[in-house]
Amino acid sequence: MTEAQLVIKATKELKPLELLEILKARTEVFVVEQECPYQEVDNLDDNAIHVYFEKNTRVLAYTRIVTADNANTISFGRVLVRKDARKHKLGKAIVEETIKEIQKRFPDKTIQIAAQNYLRDFYQSFGFQPTSDVFLEDNISHVMMELK
Template identity: 45%
Template sequence: MKWTVKTFEQLSIQELYEIMSLRVEVFVVEQECPYQELDGKDQEAYHLLGRKNGELVAYSRLFKRGKAAKDASIGRVIVKESVRKEGIGKALLTESIAYLEKQLQENVIVIHAQLYLQEFYQSFGFKPISDVYLLDGIHHLDMRRRGSDE
């Protein structure tokens, strides 16, 4: 796996197309969830791209505190269906947390987690901070992780 992080301005047109294609493939088509994919937040995000043999197979959107939420946050966490069960999801979250903590000096991270992934996120130190709620027809809950400095 090759991991890279880019700001919106650093993304090539091809990379942006690959990101949007993967996000629609997973969230809109696979999860049958019509929602406003282009939400105006990509311009404020750091984009973590994970490539396997040159193909974009993992992605997350990272925000410094105050950009998408009060705290730093991770969103649009995706692993392409064809490579799930290979540990790429764990690697993606590890890379996401490491970038926020080491590069952006963020110690508190929130995530709007799909409910079925609660245990996965808890294994990384995230704890529920909200009740379960429906977002775009999918059960979610908010979770927070406090780094070692907190």
């Protein structure tokens, strides 16, 4: 989808309408579509870096980069592609752009993610390796993975 524009901004750089669009997309995918009631907006958003593709101010694909508890790692999550944009391979593109941004900003850190288990092969295609057994988070099977 060549018309989509890549945007990378820290929370404090987002305009109010940009933040609202991000939160709408996240709620649409994670709470409504995945039928998972949980605290979607959390304290990690305060200092997150938001990476997303948009078209006409509408978020099509999104991730957020967050600092981890461990000083040697960095993490990203809330990876989504809106249902009507999934046929454009934006999932691969948004993860690639997120990894590039992390490696640019945090070159010495290991990337650690809590991946939904059904996406394990997808993340392994980027070089991530599982580092835990499968566990439930918000009633969805996840696995910890790392990219060194």
